[in-house]
Amino acid sequence: MISTKHLTVRLKDIPSAWGFQYYLKLTEVLTGQSVKMHSVFNKEKTPSMHVYLNESKNEYRFKCFSSGKGGNIVELVKEIYSLDDTRAIAKIISDYNEFVITKGEFKIQNFKSGSRYRVTDYTLRQWYTNDAEYWMPYGIGSKLLEEYNIKPLKKYVMSKNDNSLIISHDTMYGYFKSDGTLYKVYSPKIKKKKFIKVKDHLQGLDQLKYDKPYLVICSSLKDALCFKLLGFNTEVIAPDSENSIIKASLINLFKERYEKIITLFDNDDAGRRSIQKYEEIYNIPGTFFPLEKDVADAVVTHGIKEVKKQMIPVLESTLIKYVR
Numbered sequence: 001m002i003s004t005k006h007l008t009v010r011l012k013d014i015p016s017a018w019g020f021q022y023y024l025k026l027t028e029v030l031t032g033q034s035v036k037m038h039s040v041f042n043k044e045k046t047p048s049m050h051v052y053l054n055e056s057k058n059e060y061r062f063k064c065f066s067s068g069k070g071g072n073i074v075e076l077v078k079e080i081y082s083l084d085d086t087r088a089i090a091k092i093i094s095d096y097n098e099f100v101i102t103k104g105e106f107k108i109q110n111f112k113s114g115s116r117y118r119v120t121d122y123t124l125r126q127w128y129t130n131d132a133e134y135w136m137p138y139g140i141g142s143k144l145l146e147e148y149n150i151k152p153l154k155k156y157v158m159s160k161n162d163n164s165l166i167i168s169h170d171t172m173y174g175y176f177k178s179d180g181t182l183y184k185v186y187s188p189k190i191k192k193k194k195f196i197k198v199k200d201h202l203q204g205l206d207q208l209k210y211d212k213p214y215l216v217i218c219s220s221l222k223d224a225l226c227f228k229l230l231g232f233n234t235e236v237i238a239p240d241s242e243n244s245i246i247k248a249s250l251i252n253l254f255k256e257r258y259e260k261i262i263t264l265f266d267n268d269d270a271g272r273r274s275i276q277k278y279e280e281i282y283n284i285p286g287t288f289f290p291l292e293k294d295v296a297d298a299v300v301t302h303g304i305k306e307v308k309k310q311m312i313p314v315l316e317s318t319l320i321k322y323v324r
Contacts, residue, residue: 007097011074011089014096016059018106019073020051022099023080030060034116040080041067056200068243068273117158117165119198122174122182125154130170134188137300138222139229148207148225149176156185156196175221178206184240195241202246204237211235213259214319217246217278219266223295227264230308232315242266242274251282262286262318266294287318 008014017030026035034052038044041064048066053059063070069079077088099106127142131152135145145151155168167187175184183201187194203221214234218224224236235258239246242265254261263278263286265271271294275286291310292298298307 007100009093011093014073014092015106015108016061016073017108018096018099019092020060020062020076022095023073023076024051024062026051032116039064039066041069063243065243065270068270068277070243117160117163119182119185119196120157120159120164122156122185123154124174125152127152128170134171138226138296139299139304140222140225144225144228148204148221149178150174150186150221151176153185158196175201175203177201197240200240202237202239202250204235205250208235208237210257215254215258215261217261217263217284219264219271219274219294220296223264226296226299226307229299229304230311232308232311242270245277245281248282251284260319262315264288264295268293285318287314289314 020026021030024037024040026037028035030051030053032053034050036047037049037051038047039049041049044066049062049064051060051062054061057072059072061070061072062076069075073092074085074088077083077092078085081088081091083091096106135141151174153172153174155166156172156174158165158167169187169190171187171189173186174182175186176182177199181199183197183199184203185196185198187196204224208215212233212235214232216224216227216232216234216236218227218236218238219242221238224238227234228236237246251261261284263275263284265274265286265288267288267290271288275288278284278286289295289298289307289311291307292301295307295311298310302310
């Protein structure tokens with residue numbers, strides 16, 4: 001006789017770990033760790049898809065950097081099977097119940113605290129000549145770095161359970177919130193780990209004064225700072241990454257405070273996909289700088305004056321009107 005004790009008609013009763021193990025055919029049990037794998041949406045040589053635990057929601061989610069897709073288990077099933085929300089949820093519930101009937105109850109694992117390395121400590125240092133050598137080609141000086149709470153780091157500590165790693169480099173920076181909380185580590189000369197995310201934070205939010213008519217959403221904080229130096233009548237922010245979507249509650253606030261909002265993302269496939277997402281989700285138009293991959297690279301290659309000259313028609317085509 002088949003037991004129906006563990007069958008369900010509610011999505012919230014289905015463990016997110018089961019969904020990711022089932023639909024991605026994972027061979028390892030998810031207990032709180034992150035998993036890096038090849039994208040299920042693209043053919044690729046280097047794995048770019050991450051399955052990770054969202055600790056604030058206590059559920060697993062995914063991020064595919066090659067396609068820009070990401071989200072919870074419903075978003076995964078929608079993307080894999082080309083379904084809408086209703087059909088994706090119905091499929092998850094149906095597949096889970098079939099799994100329970102044929103395989104038995106899914107054994108829920110307790111997520112282990114500290115199952116991946118996290119930044120647990122850091123040490124600041126003084127500004128040195130090498131810092132100026134890195135930032136000045138972008139036109140970014142100490143005043144702007146101070147305004148945006150970017151500080152030089154001597155080292156930081158990554159900890160996992162009883163293990164700790166000390167990372168030190170002569171060109172490392174901490175990105176801090178206005179209350180002094182470290183939210184990101186930036187190591188521009190370390191290729192594999194340029195960014196270490198510590199906390200969620202919308203970059204540039206603390207610096208908004210809401211005294212300009214326009215808001216420009218840039219792909220990175222460095223791009224935002226370079227754009228700010230161009231001197232347009234705008235304010236700037238940057239999500240945690242180009243593939244991250246700013247929360248609707250903040251977008252609604254911005255729409256109340258600004259005459260118009262645009263995105264200014266990278267001149268590549270990922271940037272164009274992100275531009276399209278903001279247009280589809282929030283009806284926010286977007287553009288990119290045509291001469292280089294991003295604004296920061298353009299400033300280094302062409303200089304601030306030339307980039308501003310070339311940027312005017314780009315902005316006018318997106319903002320419709322341009323205020324000098």
